[in-house]
Amino acid sequence: xxQEISSxxxxxxxxxxxxxxxxxxxxxxxxxxTWLVYHAIGDAMRGQSPRALALPTRVMEALKAQPxxxxxxxxxxxxxxxxIALAAAASVATIGVVGWVGTQGGQGSEAPALAKSTxxxxxVSNKASVRESVPDARDYFAAxxxxxxxxxxxxxxxxxxxxxx
Amino acid sequence: xxxxxxxxxxxxxxxxxxxxxxxMLVIKYQRKLERLLSxxxxxxAEIEDVAQEAFIKAYRALPNFRGDSAFYTWLYRIGxxxxxxYLIALGRRAPTSTEFDSEEAEGFEDAAGLRDINTPESELAxxxxxxxxxxxIAALPEELRTAIxxxxxxxxxxxEIAQIMNCPIGTVRSRIFRxxxxxxxxxxxxxxxSKDKRW
Numbered sequence: 001x002x003q004e005i006s007s008x009x010x011x012x013x014x015x016x017x018x019x020x021x022x023x024x025x026x027x028x029x030x031x032x033x034t035w036l037v038y039h040a041i042g043d044a045m046r047g048q049s050p051r052a053l054a055l056p057t058r059v060m061e062a063l064k065a066q067p068x069x070x071x072x073x074x075x076x077x078x079x080x081x082x083x084i085a086l087a088a089a090a091s092v093a094t095i096g097v098v099g100w101v102g103t104q105g106g107q108g109s110e111a112p113a114l115a116k117s118t119x120x121x122x123x124v125s126n127k128a129s130v131r132e133s134v135p136d137a138r139d140y141f142a143a144x145x146x147x148x149x150x151x152x153x154x155x156x157x158x159x160x161x162x163x164x165x
Numbered sequence: 166x167x168x169x170x171x172x173x174x175x176x177x178x179x180x181x182x183x184x185x186x187x188x189m190l191v192i193k194y195q196r197k198l199e200r201l202l203s204x205x206x207x208x209x210a211e212i213e214d215v216a217q218e219a220f221i222k223a224y225r226a227l228p229n230f231r232g233d234s235a236f237y238t239w240l241y242r243i244g245x246x247x248x249x250x251y252l253i254a255l256g257r258r259a260p261t262s263t264e265f266d267s268e269e270a271e272g273f274e275d276a277a278g279l280r281d282i283n284t285p286e287s288e289l290a291x292x293x294x295x296x297x298x299x300x301x302i303a304a305l306p307e308e309l310r311t312a313i314x315x316x317x318x319x320x321x322x323x324x325e326i327a328q329i330m331n332c333p334i335g336t337v338r339s340r341i342f343r344x345x346x347x348x349x350x351x352x353x354x355x356x357x358x359s360k361d362k363r364w
Contacts, residue, residue: 006342008171011168023185025185032188044299045302048196049291053290053352059195060191062217069225070228
């Protein structure tokens with residue numbers, strides 16, 4: 001295990017071994033001391049000899065009294081990128097579908113589309129032009145214009161009753 | 166894996182609730198932080214107290230640490246701010262922000278430019294530790310001495326050392342470990358507790 005600690009402090013331990021070394025330092029005071037002494041050796045070799053060789057027990061005791069911190073787990077970069085890419089693809093697909101639907105319906109439904117986009121007042125004022133622009137309606141009105149008015153069927157005398165004398 | 170990446174690994178474990186991972190960071194950086202704080206505070210006992218407070222603040226703020234800077238740079242800023250607040254609370258002059266900037270933290274060589282904050286006892290202990298390490302290194306077989314020197318002084322990776330020493334990486338790993346263990350065996354009798362320390 002001490003060899004794993006040695007590799008860990010050199011940054012040469014594979015992930016699983018690093019985990020194992022960190023865990024062992026957590027449960028064993030002896031391994032914590034190994035971590036301390038190995039660092040002290042490096043410091044002393046670089047002319048930074050420590051003033052004492054002791055575990056920082058005061059800090060460690062103060063730490064024990066602290067509530068355990070828990071930070072939200074950060075998503076790895078590739079997962080974030082995937083999410084962004086999926087969101088962008090979904091947006092593009094939505095825009096495409098809406099655009100396609102609009103294009104397909106545009107030929108025959110220009111007038112309704114226009115009517116939808118105008119206000120109620122404009123709709124009322126445009127009734128005549130709608131009447132003329134829609135072929136079915138125009139035919140309908142033309143057919144009905146040719147029919148005689150019901151007044152034509154009334155008897156003549158009924159049309160202008162003689163005044164009572 | 167660089168030194169920064171090792172710290173990041175320990176930070177991430179601590180952020181997931183592993184206090185022992187943070188303890189390893191404390192063990193690694195306590196001496197360095199205390200030496201940095203000695204540039205602001207003169208009294209060794211006060212330095213120790215401020216360092217402890219800085220570590221606790223860092224632990225509490227750990228969820229906010231995003232790894233944009235090195236852990237030590239971040240810890241350094243917390244340490245300096247804690248020291249400034251401590252001095253202000255005592256009505257003493259705190260250093261201006263230009264006197265200490267975070268860029269210093271990365272390349273800080275704590276042997277140079279520091280006040281001599283050693284007491285005669287701690288100075289003796291420091292010399293003893295240095296002497297023990299030097300003697301133990303000198304007594305190592307050459308291949309072990311070369312391997313640990315290339316690693317600790319030149320900062321080479323195992324792969325680079327393997328190329329220089331013309332041996333497999335596994336052998337380098339084993340040599341460095343054996344060298345450390347041989348030196349550690351000589352040092353362990355000098356292990357004490359921080360309660361004995363007080364500089």
